[in-house]
Amino acid sequence: MNTFSSKLLEDAVNQFAKLPGVGKKTAIRYVLHILKEDNVQVMDFGNTIMRLREEIKFCKNCHNISDNEICEICSTNSRDKSLVCVVEDIRDVIAIENTNQYNGIYHVLGGVISPMDGVGPSDLNISTLIDKVRNREIKEIVLALKTTIEGDTTCFYIFKKLKEYELNVSTIARGIAIGDELEYTDEITLGKSIINRVPYSGVHA
Amino acid sequence: MNTFSSKLLEDAVNQFAKLPGVGKKTAIRYVLHILKEDNVQVMDFGNTIMRLREEIKFCKNCHNISDNEICEICSTNSRDKSLVCVVEDIRDVIAIENTNQYNGIYHVLGGVISPMDGVGPSDLNISTLIDKVRNREIKEIVLALKTTIEGDTTCFYIFKKLKEYELNVSTIARGIAIGDELEYTDEITLGKSIINRVPYSGVHA
Numbered sequence: 001m002n003t004f005s006s007k008l009l010e011d012a013v014n015q016f017a018k019l020p021g022v023g024k025k026t027a028i029r030y031v032l033h034i035l036k037e038d039n040v041q042v043m044d045f046g047n048t049i050m051r052l053r054e055e056i057k058f059c060k061n062c063h064n065i066s067d068n069e070i071c072e073i074c075s076t077n078s079r080d081k082s083l084v085c086v087v088e089d090i091r092d093v094i095a096i097e098n099t100n101q102y103n104g105i106y107h108v109l110g111g112v113i114s115p116m117d118g119v120g121p122s123d124l125n126i127s128t129l130i131d132k133v134r135n136r137e138i139k140e141i142v143l144a145l146k147t148t149i150e151g152d153t154t155c156f157y158i159f160k161k162l163k164e165y166e167l168n169v170s171t172i173a174r175g176i177a178i179g180d181e182l183e184y185t186d187e188i189t190l191g192k193s194i195i196n197r198v199p200y201s202g203v204h205a
Numbered sequence: 206m207n208t209f210s211s212k213l214l215e216d217a218v219n220q221f222a223k224l225p226g227v228g229k230k231t232a233i234r235y236v237l238h239i240l241k242e243d244n245v246q247v248m249d250f251g252n253t254i255m256r257l258r259e260e261i262k263f264c265k266n267c268h269n270i271s272d273n274e275i276c277e278i279c280s281t282n283s284r285d286k287s288l289v290c291v292v293e294d295i296r297d298v299i300a301i302e303n304t305n306q307y308n309g310i311y312h313v314l315g316g317v318i319s320p321m322d323g324v325g326p327s328d329l330n331i332s333t334l335i336d337k338v339r340n341r342e343i344k345e346i347v348l349a350l351k352t353t354i355e356g357d358t359t360c361f362y363i364f365k366k367l368k369e370y371e372l373n374v375s376t377i378a379r380g381i382a383i384g385d386e387l388e389y390t391d392e393i394t395l396g397k398s399i400i401n402r403v404p405y406s407g408v409h410a
Contacts, residue, residue, distance in 0.1 A: 005269045005276045012257050015250045019235045030224045042258035045220045050251035052217050053244055067211045
């Protein structure tokens with residue numbers, strides 16, 4: 001006999017258990033929560049999921065998730081269109097937007113080069129980045145990828161591809177996180193933070 | 206400006222963030238996963254959630270989640286209907302079913318008495334349990350509730366209510382979990398396990 005007393009319950013649990021990091025027990029917790037919720041809210045939830053896959057678009061310019069052909073960031077006039085920040089996915093866009101320190105536009109790769117996972121340069125939005133550099137007035141590309149071998153490989157690949165064009169390529173600064181103590185920082189980070197030291201004028205930049 | 210580039214994305218993230226233990230970052234992870242999934246699968250997922258709230262029934266006999274008026278467990282002939290195990294919610298039913306050690310039926314309370322959370326006896330399925338005892342041939346009630354003050358209070362409340370009827374009331378055994386070392390077991394559990402010692406006949410029962 002099945003341990004689930006209802007086929008529908010079992011279906012729902014299995015569907016939730018497909019989400020990343022969600023096991024059977026967590027899935028049951030989610031389903032029990034939904035069963036206690038208001039009918040209208042649950043309908044809304046199910047509907048949003050269905051619309052999500054059907055209606056959501058990716059910006060033709062930067063591949064960010066968007067409600068329109070061109071996303072809000074790319075279509076605003078107040079943004080510096082000659083400055084492009086290259087990121088792995090939309091989570092990075094959200095993280096950088098939250099800092100309120102960046103006024104350029106983005107380019108979402110959709111991943112990083114990772115031969116182990118079968119992800120090559122052609123699986124990522126790299127060719128559209130090159131097109132952008134070729135056809136528009138881009139002054140600087142900021143590479144904001146994670147500091148893993150895959151991230152570094154992707155940085156280097158893009159850097160090589162951009163070599164023939166006249167523009168600045170930079171990466172975001174690696175160093176000691178604010179609040180961290182030197183004693184507990186790993187040697188590589190600490191070493192990099194010494195090499196990339198910046199002029200000090202009374203306050204930390 | 207909004208940090209989300211899409212209203213629909215924001216909606217979906219907010220909906221997922223309502224699930225217990227899910228924050229914004231986890232919700233974004235779930236949404237990104239869904240966006241990468243197959244269209245049919247996503248439609249299925251949304252549809253299951255909507256059906257869940259509309260179609261799922263609770264067994265009229267034991268309040269377990271069910272596809273029909275009476276759940277599979279209550280309707281099977283092979284089960285001992287004179288043995289009723291009282292549990293907090295359907296997760297406990299699943300857990301006990303997984304042990305393959307129980308052949309009676311269940312009674313799902315839908316919670317435990319918790320004045321702090323405003324849950325009184327009338328909010329739980331206790332009156333239907335009393336009705337069951339009054340109208341049917343029940344020989345034993347097994348109380349399988351959690352070992353918190355709320356669980357113990359609920360046990361005691363039900364115990365008192367059942368006093369006037371002729372039947373056995375038992376609770377599941379508390380003791381040292383299999384694989385645990387005596388040294389690291391808390392005193393209360395260890396004390397209970399000594400008081401409730403069982404005859405040994407060469408193998409642990």
